[in-house]
Amino acid sequence: MNLNHIVYISRAVRPLTDQDLHELLEQCRRDNSKNHITGILFYSHGNIAQLFEGEPEITEALFERIKRDGRHSHVQKLIDKPIDVRSFPEWHMAFHPLESVGFSQLQGFLMPDRVPAPPDTLTIADAMLIELVRLAVFGPSTEPAFPSLPGPTSA
Amino acid sequence: MREQHLHALLHHLPAGVATLQGPDLRYGYLNKAMQELLGTDVAEGQCVADHPGVLPSDLVDVLQQVYHTGIPYVAKACSLPLPPQDGKESVSRCYDLVLEPVRDDAQEITGLVLFAVDVTQQEEARQRAHTLAMETRRLDARLRVLTETVPQITFSLDAEGLYEYVSPQWYYFTGQPPTADLNAIWPLLIHPDDRLRVLYQGDAARKAGTGWSYEYRLRRHDGQYRWMLSRALPELHAPDRPVFWHGALTEVHDQRELSDALRRGEAELRFLADSIPELIWTATAEGFIDYYNHYTGEYSGLTKEELGPTGWVNLLEPRKQAEAARQWVKSVAMGEPFEGLFRMRRHDGQYRWHIIRARQLADERGPRWFGACTDVDDQHRLREVLQVQYDELARTNRDLDTFVYTASHDLKQPLFNLRGLFEELRRSATFDDPEEEQLLSMVDDSLRQLDSTLQELAATVQDQRGLSAPVEQLDLRHIADEVLLGLRAQIQASDATVQVEVADAPTLLYGRANLRSILHNLLSNALKFAHPERPPVITLRSYLSANKQPVLMVQDNGLGLTIPKTPTTAFQPFVRQHPQVGGSGVGLYLVQRILASRGGHLEVSSSIGEGTTFTLHWFEEA
Ligand SMILES: Cc1cc2nc3c(=O)[nH]c(=O)nc-3n(C[C@H](O)[C@H](O)[C@H](O)COP(=O)(O)O)c2cc1C
Numbered sequence: 001m002n003l004n005h006i007v008y009i010s011r012a013v014r015p016l017t018d019q020d021l022h023e024l025l026e027q028c029r030r031d032n033s034k035n036h037i038t039g040i041l042f043y044s045h046g047n048i049a050q051l052f053e054g055e056p057e058i059t060e061a062l063f064e065r066i067k068r069d070g071r072h073s074h075v076q077k078l079i080d081k082p083i084d085v086r087s088f089p090e091w092h093m094a095f096h097p098l099e100s101v102g103f104s105q106l107q108g109f110l111m112p113d114r115v116p117a118p119p120d121t122l123t124i125a126d127a128m129l130i131e132l133v134r135l136a137v138f139g140p141s142t143e144p145a146f147p148s149l150p151g152p153t154s155a
Numbered sequence: 156m157r158e159q160h161l162h163a164l165l166h167h168l169p170a171g172v173a174t175l176q177g178p179d180l181r182y183g184y185l186n187k188a189m190q191e192l193l194g195t196d197v198a199e200g201q202c203v204a205d206h207p208g209v210l211p212s213d214l215v216d217v218l219q220q221v222y223h224t225g226i227p228y229v230a231k232a233c234s235l236p237l238p239p240q241d242g243k244e245s246v247s248r249c250y251d252l253v254l255e256p257v258r259d260d261a262q263e264i265t266g267l268v269l270f271a272v273d274v275t276q277q278e279e280a281r282q283r284a285h286t287l288a289m290e291t292r293r294l295d296a297r298l299r300v301l302t303e304t305v306p307q308i309t310f311s312l313d314a315e316g317l318y319e320y321v322s323p324q325w326y327y328f329t330g331q332p333p334t335a336d337l338n339a340i341w342p343l344l345i346h347p348d349d350r351l352r353v354l355y356q357g358d359a360a361r362k363a364g365t366g367w368s369y370e371y372r373l374r375r376h377d378g379q380y381r382w383m384l385s386r387a388l389p390e391l392h393a394p395d396r397p398v399f400w401h402g403a404l405t406e407v408h409d410q411r412e413l414s415d416a417l418r419r420g421e422a423e424l425r426f427l428a429d430s431i432p433e434l435i436w437t438a439t440a441e442g443f444i445d446y447y448n449h450y451t452g453e454y455s456g457l458t459k460e461e462l463g464p465t466g467w468v469n470l471l472e473p474r475k476q477a478e479a480a481r482q483w484v485k486s487v488a489m490g491e492p493f494e495g496l497f498r499m500r501r502h503d504g505q506y507r508w509h510i511i512r513a514r515q516l517a518d519e520r521g522p523r524w525f526g527a528c529t530d531v532d533d534q535h536r537l538r539e540v541l542q543v544q545y546d547e548l549a550r551t552n553r554d555l556d557t558f559v560y561t562a563s564h565d566l567k568q569p570l571f572n573l574r575g576l577f578e579e580l581r582r583s584a585t586f587d588d589p590e591e592e593q594l595l596s597m598v599d600d601s602l603r604q605l606d607s608t609l610q611e612l613a614a615t616v617q618d619q620r621g622l623s624a625p626v627e628q629l630d631l632r633h634i635a636d637e638v639l640l641g642l643r644a645q646i647q648a649s650d651a652t653v654q655v656e657v658a659d660a661p662t663l664l665y666g667r668a669n670l671r672s673i674l675h676n677l678l679s680n681a682l683k684f685a686h687p688e689r690p691p692v693i694t695l696r697s698y699l700s701a702n703k704q705p706v707l708m709v710q711d712n713g714l715g716l717t718i719p720k721t722p723t724t725a726f727q728p729f730v731r732q733h734p735q736v737g738g739s740g741v742g743l744y745l746v747q748r749i750l751a752s753r754g755g756h757l758e759v760s761s762s763i764g765e766g767t768t769f770t771l772h773w774f775e776e777a
Contacts, residue, residue, distance in 0.1 A: 078443060078464050125178070125465045127444075128480040132465065132487060136441040140488035 001140060003083050005039070005053040005126075006063050007135055010075040012046040018097050020071070022106075025093050029108045037062060038088040042137040043095035044112065048072055049133035053086050087121045114139050170269035171250075174257065175203055180218055180267065182206075192235065192250075209235045222256045225264055228254045232278050235271075249278040276536065296428075308404040312387070316361055325404075330376025346372035347379045353385075364389055364397050370407060382408040390486060434499075434509070436467070438524035442487035456502025469689035470499045472506060490515050490522070499528060507532035541666055546644075554745070556616045557672055563613040570609065574602055615634065626664050630699050631657040631707075634667070639676045645682045650693040653678070659698040660705045663773060669749050676742035677769055681711035686764070700776065707771040715763040746771075 016024070021043065032038070032052070035057070039052035050066075052059060059080075067075045094110040097103045104111070115134065118127035158348050165172060171189030173182060181205045185193070193208030211673040214230060220226050228687060230252040236245045249729065253270040253287040302309045302322045311320040318337040329344055345353055349371035359640040360367040365390040372380035387402025428435045437446040443464035452458060455470055462469075468476050468483075475497055493513040498506040513526030577598060586592045635655050639646065646653065663670065689712065696708045746769075748755050755774050761767035 073441075123469070124476040125463065125468050126478050128468060128484060129465045131480070131484045132442045135484065135488055 002056055004056040004059045004081065005051060005083050005087075005119070006059050006080045007051045007078045007126075007129055007133065008063070008066075008075055009047070009049045009078065009136060010072040012043075012048060012072050013070065015046050015070070016043060018099055018103075021093070021095055021097065022103075024071075025106065025108055028093065030090060034092040035062070038086055038091050040088060040091070040110075041093045042112070042115075042134055044138050047137040049137045051088070051130060051133075052091070053083060053088065056082070065098070066132070078133070079126070084112065085121050087119045106136060170273070170400070171269075173269045173271075174266055175218065175222075175269060176266040178222065180204070180222065183266065189269070192237070202280075209237070211235075218254060218269075221256060222264060222267055225256045227256060227259075230254070232274060248273055248275040250274060256705060305403075306405075308405065310360075312400040314361070314399070314752065316357065319399065328375060329373070344374040348372075360387075361397075361400065364391075366400070366402075370411065373404070381406055382411040387450070410764060430454075433530070434528035436526045438464075438513070440522040440524075442524065454499075454501055471497050472500075483513075486513065487524075490517075493526070496531075508535040517591055525569055529725070551746060553672070554742070557745045557749070560613055560616040561745060561752070563616075564608045565748070566609055568600070570606055574606070577602060583626075626666055629663050629665055629667060629670055631655075631663055631670075634670055635695055638671060638678060641675070642678060642682065646681070649682055649685055649691055651682060651693060654692075654694045656695065657697040659696075661697065661704055663697070663707075665753070665773065669753065673746050673749055673771070676746050677709045680742055681709065681713060681767075684713040684767075685711070686713050686766075700772070702776050704776055705773050707773070708768060709771070710766065710768040712766040715761040715765055715767055716759075717761075717763070 017147070028041070035054060035058050037052050037054040038049065041050040042048070052062065052063070063077070090108070092108055092110050092115075094112045094115050096112060103109050112134075118130045122130070157705045164187045168186055171192045172184070172186045173183045173189045173193075175181065176183045181201050182197060182201050182203065185199065190197070193210070194258055196600050197206050197208040202213055203210070203218060214233070217228055217230070232249045233252050234247045234249055236247050246598070250271045251274050253268075253272070255268045255270070257266045257268055258265045259265050262321050269567070304325070306324070307322075308324045308328060309320075309322040310318060312380075313319050318341065321337060325331075325337075326335075329340075331340055335351060342350060342354060343578070353369065356367060356369050366386070368384070368386045370382055371383050373383045375381050384405045384407045385402060386405075387400045389397030390399040390401060391397050403618045425446075431448065432450050433448075434451045434454055435448040436451060438444045444462070444467060445464070447459050447462055447467075451462070455462065457466070465480075468480050471479050476762070477496060480493060482495060483493060485491070492515070493511065495511050497509055497511055499509045499511075500506050508531050511526065511529050513524050515522050515524050517523075581595055586595070632655055635657070639655075641652060645651075654731050662733040674695075678695075681693045682691055692712050694710045696710075697706070719733070743757075750771060753773070755772050758769065758770040758772070760770075
């Protein structure tokens with residue numbers, strides 16, 4: 001099966017509320033599982049970054065839809081290329097909700113500090129890209145000293 | 156029949172009708188609408204003055220006056236409260252009230268007719284129109300103030316492209332009199348190099364019914380041409396045919412000059428970066444590479460797209476990539492400079508050493524990263540070669556020093572013998588020829604000279620190498636570690652295991668340089684003469700003999716060597732046991748000499764193909 005992944009960053013037109021995020025999460029979870037799209041979205045203080053993977057026709061069409069979405073602007077595609085295997089088993093969204101109650105139970109939601117390390121199936125260049133977009137969205141404070149890049153021994 | 160019809164009509168008329176009779180104005184006829192308006196407590200025969208219903212008291216006065224003067228009167232848009240109905244609250248409605256005198260045949264006034272026409276809707280519409288007109292006037296005034304105070308020149312064009320309005324700023328800017336013919340003058344004030352383009356673009360936009368945005372130079376009152384930005388949008392009434400274009404003209408001269416200069420500067424820098432035979436790149440604040448210079452493509456054989464925002468890491472050796480990626484993420488997070496020595500893959504697959512450096516520049520356009528990868532492969536190789544050669548030279552030098560020292564030492568005994576023999580010869584032999592006598596003294600001189608030369612030679616080397624240095628308490632493990640550190644390249648290359656077991660006799664009272672030289676020679680031999688089919692395993696063991704004398708054993712699993720019959724001649728300098736292996740052959744000879752000079756001796760046992768064991772008795776058993 002042909003697979004592709006796309007990474008972009010963007011800016012929300014205005015800050016997304018818990019309600020906005022919840023709606024986006026529900027809609028994406030529903031549509032992405034229907035379209036066999038997996039990946040992860042980061043959101044914080046209007047900064048958005050997303051990686052998604054799936055069949056090329058679907059990722060292409062999804063990116064076009066997302067790009068036109070009026071909720072954000074300055075959509076900048078960083079990478080769009082074929083991959084051998086998926087690196088994400090599901091679709092997740094990571095952000096800091098104002099009211100964390102309720103969100104923690106929500107399927108598909110992740111606290112930013114619970115985001116797993118980029119899996120080994122990604123090339124180092126792509127894993128670094130994920131680390132950089134994560135840094136761009138959440139800033140350097142959420143780091144526990146870059147645990148997510150594989151150590152030199154595992155390379 | 157007819158009268159009845161008329162009566163019904165009157166009764167149901169949507170306007171109120173009432174007759175008021177006699178000088179005291181008593182209600183006569185009241186149609187339905189009037190009855191509803193005045194309320195139920197008003198009835199035929201009552202005086203208006205006593206039962207005015209909803210009629211205001213001043214109207215009652217007016218009724219009286221109309222009756223007396225006979226001049227009709229119309230009260231416009233009177234607001235009358237409707238009596239409450241079906242529990243609904245009373246609301247006011249507007250009525251035009253018409254008061255007409257009624258005369259008899261003798262033209263005497265006998266009463267009045269009162270008409271009440273509901274004009275609430277008209278009145279409301281009129282009110283709305285009024286408010287709207289006020290608002291429009293207010294907006295208009297505001298618009299005028301705004302258009303005349305903003306720094307921009309504002310203008311309106313009609314469908315033919317003729318100026319309909321231009322704000323006063325145009326006159327200030329161009330210095331033209333208010334009487335100037337805009338349509339004739341304006342094109343003439345456009346810079347000749349821009350004129351055709353501007354007229355064409357304006358025409359094209361008007362034909363297409365779209366807006367425009369372009370820049371051109373317009374002559375200022377002082378004759379200087381200044382860059383202006385002209386933007387306009389069509390005003391649409393019918394969906395497809397604009398009738399007006401409204402726009403503004405903004406002076407952008409300074410910005411334009413600045414951005415021209417910036418553009419020029421950027422193009423020049425880029426050209427410079429593209430001309431340098433070095434990998435140069437820039438990255439966004441987030442650490443995504445957004446520019447690779449021309450040479451990067453040439454070196455890597457990859458396009459900018461193939462390299463991508465983080466693809467540079469693919470050029471590094473696979474086992475260094477993760478470390479470099481971590482280092483870069485950390486630099487970006489902290490805003491710290493990045494620096495590292497990495498091997499980078501060239502298009503032909505060859506890896507070359509590079510120093511990668513990147514620094515963050517923060518100016519008003521936000522932080523950006525600037526990086527360069529400098530090829531230091533030639534220097535790096537040269538340094539490696541030089542280091543190997545230097546190590547070799549240093550070793551040879553040391554060995555030669557020790558050799559010279561021990562050789563000069565060894566030559567002393569034969570010289571001493573020679574001198575004894577010579578003295579004997581001089582005493583016993585007689586010479587007839589006096590010249591032969593002289594020969595004797597020349598031999599004597601030469602012998603003396605040889606002796607002192609040997610002395611000096613030994614002394615010089617001794618001082619330099621510290622071979623004669625006083626003995627001190629030495630930590631065997633410490634010295635062994637030092638020596639092993641010097642041999643680490645060979646140890647790594649041969650994958651050797653060295654076991655140091657010194658717990659039984661950890662220290663030794665000896666010359667430091669001597670001990671180091673002995674260990675170095677034995678260990679390097681063991682590494683050199685390793686068996687080709689197995690990695691060397693070397694054991695160093697220090698212990699005390701039965702007589703409490705320190706002994707060191709050095710054992711290997713190497714090629715082994717043949718031990719000559721007479722042990723004293725076992726190790727002649729320059730005699731090599733294994734011609735296929737490099738080495739000067741002085742090593743073991745030196746070990747033996749040093750041991751002997753300090754009153755010890757060396758024992759060797761070996762089996763070919765299995766290994767060799769050296770046993771060093773530091774001091775003679777008492
Ligand atoms: C930041 C962001 C991320 C989004 N990610 C997804 C996504 O992963 N999957 C998805 O189906 N829609 C996503 N959307 C929503 C789409 O832009 C779009 O609204 C949705 O697909 C419905 O499209 P439609 O209204 O054209 O059917 C995202 C929107 C935003 C603003």
